[in-house]
Amino acid sequence: MEDIDAIAVLQDPVRRRLYEYVAAQGREVGRNEAAEAAGVARTLAAHHLDRLAEAGLLESGSRRLTGRSGPGAGRPAKVYTRARGERSVSLPARDYRTAAELLAEAAEEAGLDAGLCAAARRRGEALRGSAAPCGGLDEAVEMLAARGYEPRLEVADGAEGAAGQVVRMRNCPFHAVAERFPPLVCGMNLALLEGLLGAGGPVRARMDARPGECCVVVEPSKSNDH
Amino acid sequence: MTASPHAAHLAELNVATLRHPLDDPRIAPFVEMLDSVNAAADRAPGFVWRLVEEGAADATGLRPAGEDVIVNLSVWETQEALWDFTYRSGHLEVMRRRREWFQRHVEAHLVLWWVPAGHLPTVGEALERLADLRAHGPSPRAFTFASSYTPAEAAEHRHAVPPARPEPTPRGAGQTPAGDAAAV
Numbered sequence: 001m002e003d004i005d006a007i008a009v010l011q012d013p014v015r016r017r018l019y020e021y022v023a024a025q026g027r028e029v030g031r032n033e034a035a036e037a038a039g040v041a042r043t044l045a046a047h048h049l050d051r052l053a054e055a056g057l058l059e060s061g062s063r064r065l066t067g068r069s070g071p072g073a074g075r076p077a078k079v080y081t082r083a084r085g086e087r088s089v090s091l092p093a094r095d096y097r098t099a100a101e102l103l104a105e106a107a108e109e110a111g112l113d114a115g116l117c118a119a120a121r122r123r124g125e126a127l128r129g130s131a132a133p134c135g136g137l138d139e140a141v142e143m144l145a146a147r148g149y150e151p152r153l154e155v156a157d158g159a160e161g162a163a164g165q166v167v168r169m170r171n172c173p174f175h176a177v178a179e180r181f182p183p184l185v186c187g188m189n190l191a192l193l194e195g196l197l198g199a200g201g202p203v204r205a206r207m208d209a210r211p212g213e214c215c216v217v218v219e220p221s222k223s224n225d226h
Numbered sequence: 227m228t229a230s231p232h233a234a235h236l237a238e239l240n241v242a243t244l245r246h247p248l249d250d251p252r253i254a255p256f257v258e259m260l261d262s263v264n265a266a267a268d269r270a271p272g273f274v275w276r277l278v279e280e281g282a283a284d285a286t287g288l289r290p291a292g293e294d295v296i297v298n299l300s301v302w303e304t305q306e307a308l309w310d311f312t313y314r315s316g317h318l319e320v321m322r323r324r325r326e327w328f329q330r331h332v333e334a335h336l337v338l339w340w341v342p343a344g345h346l347p348t349v350g351e352a353l354e355r356l357a358d359l360r361a362h363g364p365s366p367r368a369f370t371f372a373s374s375y376t377p378a379e380a381a382e383h384r385h386a387v388p389p390a391r392p393e394p395t396p397r398g399a400g401q402t403p404a405g406d407a408a409a410v
Binding site: 111113182186187190207209211213215 | 319321322372
């Protein structure tokens with residue numbers, strides 16, 4: 001399916017809600033749960049979820065939601081997750097991804113990490129404008145959501161309660177290039193976020209890479225790291 | 227390690243030329259990260275083995291590739307496991323700051339190749355693979371993350387050419403047969 005056709009599948013408001021809900025969970029979601037979240041009947045949700053899977057926007061699988069196995073555990077239920085692939089449409093046709101990859105390749109070969117990070121930090125600061133450094137994790141979540149990072153508040157490893165909260169990000173806006181040139185592009189991403197959040201404020205960005213997520217975590221500045 | 231379901235494991239060698247001696251204060255942040263990064267490797271999913279100097283916690287004291295060149299040699303169950311550790315763990319922070327501590331290599335500084343499960347590569351074998359990559363570019367014998375080959379492709383390639391002798395060959399005598407280059 002062409003990207004433009006896949007994206008058109010999201011035009012239906014119910015389908016769009018279901019897609020956004022599944023994407024935001026970052027895990028497998030069953031039909032009942034998705035139906036409830038979107039406020040529609042289960043059969044309607046099932047129909048739309050399958051359309052989204054046909055369009056390649058979701059991936060479907062089956063799993064026993066009870067966690068049990070063997071005889072008597074019940075039939076496996078159909079579950080959905082966001083597809084890993086990317087869809088983009090540019091009118092007229094433009095190919096910024098190839099341009100980004102070529103620039104990254106040249107920067108990598110020339111060892112331009114420091115210059116790239118400096119430019120990224122300046123861009124982050126420019127995006128922040130005259131605003132004071134980011135005032136807290138909630139503000140950071142808002143800022144990061146607007147830039148497509150899909151942030152979520154989480155309790156840090158080994159911490160408890162609101163005091164130990166950090167912001168983790170489910171999406172990397174630079175994913176395709178970051179996969180090919182990780183240290184270069186992840187370093188750029190960190191510098192961009194440092195500029196965006198501002199130095200000397202109550203929150204800071206730090207590299208803390210995990211599989212399948214953005215490489216950066218945002219945390220209170222005073223928190224101790226080891 | 228216990229028996230693995232994978233018949234082939236992925237071996238990885240990377241070399242890094244230090245900008246300053248390891249005991250130089252400018253390298254201290256790197257040295258401070260060594261233990262935690264190595265511990266993360268040891269418990270990473272798919273980790274099989276890494277080279278460690280006898281009586282030491284790591285291999286930074288071994289300098290088989292030159293006085294100021296540190297080597298990192300390890301074995302993993304899959305390429306995905308190695309990629310996730312290299313670029314999606316605390317190791318990425320070391321990579322991000324690589325220009326502060328290591329000289330930029332014009333030639334390839336990382337090489338991957340498949341080994342039979344249970345085989346632990348020697349340093350000599352690893353350096354041969356790096357030399358192969360540098361001389362011939364990526365092939366099923368020696369490749370990179372960006373241009374990788376499957377274990378099946380590597381096995382097919384092995385059958386297609388006379389088997390390489392595992393013994394270390396004298397420098398200069400280990401040239402790849404012409405037939406190998408044609409298969410690249």
